[in-house]
Amino acid sequence: MQPEYLLRRLLAGAGESEIVEFKEAKNTFSFDKLGKYVSALSNEANLQGLTSAWLVFGVKDNHRVIGTRFRESPKELQSLKKEVADKTTHRLTFIEIHTVRHRDGRVLLFEIPAAPRGMPVAWDGRYYGRDGESLGPLSIEEIERIRHQNRQHDWSAEICQGATLDDLSEEAIALARQEYATKHPRLAEEAYLWDDATFLNKAKITIQGQVTRAAILLLGKPEASHWLNPASPTITWILKDRDGLERDYEHFTCPLLMSAEQVFRKIRNLKYRYMADGSLFPEEVDQYDPFIIREALNNAIAHQDYELGGKIAVVEFEDGRLCFSNPGRFIPGSVERVIQADAPESRYRNRFLTDAMVNLNMIDTIGSGIRKMFVIQKNRFFPLPEYQLDQDRVQVTITGRVVDLNYARKLAELPDLTLDDIILLDRVQKRKPLTDEQARHLKRQGLIEGRKPNFHISAHVARHSDEKARYIRNRGFDDQPYKQLICDYLEEFGEARRKDIDALLLDKLPDILDEHQKSHKVKNLLQSLKNQGVIEPEGKRWRMSKG
Incomplete structure (x- = not known):
């Protein structure tokens, strides 16, 4: 197709989109921005099923050609292919760079091939994508969508060639049969009559008598774990003190059906005492609800990316926290999406393993496990589970204590407050960032105040939660009272150094501000008074203005 025709077609199109970008680039253009x-x-282009996308230099957003002098030398332009390839994954090169001599100037058409099937393209180690006309990080969900394009196999369903039923633990098989009967009560009597081979096939742990990786993971003898190399069927429990120093640890391996229960018993689920409060609470409860421990641990087993070669870690902190982590990206993309959908996930990393664990009563597929964890913590007035999803790892932290009983109780009593709202307010309390849309949502309901990133609970919530004092400390005052304090100081003592002003104001500024922000606030107050002609600097000191 002729370059001139390509340009006419792009100019006649609907404009910029996920696969078309116009740039003026009159003389130069950032190489790093070009790579992104x-x-x-x-x-x-890959996600839309197209062969290529287009980056056009020398054209304004309104489709008007203005021309570009970017790399006018043909040699420099051709060298761009290698320069880009050196910093992209898979050494991506342009299919072609088209030069069009338009009547209004030179135009460059970069025809960018779609990412190879199953392999997203990164620039300088980071994946980028488009949201309409905006450039930004490629979402985790989109990265996984591309990566799964070539995943025709299920790692957990692969046959361990040479392995036999002798590689499986008799004790683990007996426990599996017991759990299967619990999960399928109508088949309970019949299940106990099946021989091992029949049972394992029926429970979808083996395939026609052949031992799968899932079978070794869940039921294999410890010495049979070599069939999974280089995957590591290991759960490591670590106990850390309040300073984060390791006090104890233990490793658990196959069979994970039994090891999961051993890890559960290893966790010191101490009793947590509530302060007396009528009959609203029992006098004491377990720090961690048993369902939450098992759900978090079994999810890590089911959804780990074993091909990454890592292991599951369960870290117990003496200050009342449990942290579960496993290798592999969180396929649904975000925890909020899972909670809102409250339905089974359409894609699983280890479908065969997941189905086997369902049959053995370890997990279920109704898709409500994570949501139930949040509801349990909410009903116990404990902080909500905290997920960290980055660097090819999923980590969830469970807190086994009340952080602020009055705040939590009153917050839950607010009318029409949904679990989604409580999740967002929990982030505010933990000083976690909110997206612009999340902040707008909470502000529309009058639940938070303040400016990004320093949001705090609103007066409405504070009145319900006995947080009125904290609300005032976070909200602070308008600028005038602070300015008046500065003027009163200068009139009383004649002059002040910056450290004197800091000592006067820093502890009076809103608690929501960090030290750097407070210092910046004082600087702005002084500058404002100077601009108003109220005070003036004299060397490194401030005085009332003589004018």
Whole structure:
């Protein structure tokens, strides 16, 4: 297709989109920005099932050609292919760079190939994508969508060639049969009559008598774990003191059906005492609800990416926290999406393993496990589970104590407050960031105040939660009272150094501000008084203005 025709077609189109970007680039253009566009457009072309995307230099957003002098030398332009390839994954190169001599100036058409099937394209180690016309990080969900394009196999369903039923633990098989009967009560009597081979096939742990990786993981003898190399069927329990120093640890391996229960018993689930409060609470409860421990641990077993070669870690902190982590990206993309959907996930990393664990009563597929964890913590007035999803790892932290009983109780009593709202307010209490949309949602309901990133609970919530004092400390005052304090000080003592002003104001500024922000606030107050002609600097000291 002729370059001139390509340009006319792009100019006649609907404009910029996920796969078309116009740039003026009159003389130069940032090489790093160019690379980010290459990554983004390549990934978006893949996701839309197209062969290529387009980056156009020398054209304004309104489709008017203005021309570009970017790399006018043909040699420099051709060298761009290698320069880009050196910083992209898979050494992506342009299919072609088209030069069009338009009547209004030179135009460059970069035809960017779609990311290879199953392999998202990164620029300088980071994946980029497009949201309409905006350039930004490629979402975790989109990265996984591309990566799964070539996953025709299920790692957990693969046959361990040479392994036999002798590699499985008799004790683990007996426990599996017991759990299967619990999960399928109508088959309970019949299940106890099956021989091992029949039972394992029926429970979808083996395939026609052949031992799968899932079978070794769940039921294999410890010495049979070599069949899974280089995957590591290991759960490591670690106990840390309040300073984060390791006090004890233990490793658990196959069979994970039994090891999961051993890890559960290893966790010191101490009793937590509530302060007396009528009959609203029992006098004491377990720090961690048993369902939450088993759900978090079994989810780690079911959804770990074993091909990454890592292991599951369960870290117990003496200050009342449990942290579960496993290798592998969180396929649904976000925990909020899982909670809102409250339905089974459409894709699983280890489908065969997941089905086997369902049959053995370890997990279920109704999709409500994570949501139930949040509801349990909410009803106990404990902080909600905290997920960290980055660097090819999923980590969830469970807190086994009340952080602020009055706040939590009154917050739950607010009318029409949904679990989603409580999840967002929990982030505010933990000083975690909110997206713009989340902040707008909470502000529309009058639940938070303040400016990004320093949001705090609103007066409405504070009145319900006995947080009125904290609300005032976070909200602070308008600028005038602070300015008046500065003026009163200068009139009383004649002059002040910056450290004197800091000593006067820093502890009076809103608690929601960090030390750097408080210092910046004092600087702005002084500058404002100076601009108003109220005070003036004299060397490194401030005085009332003589004018």
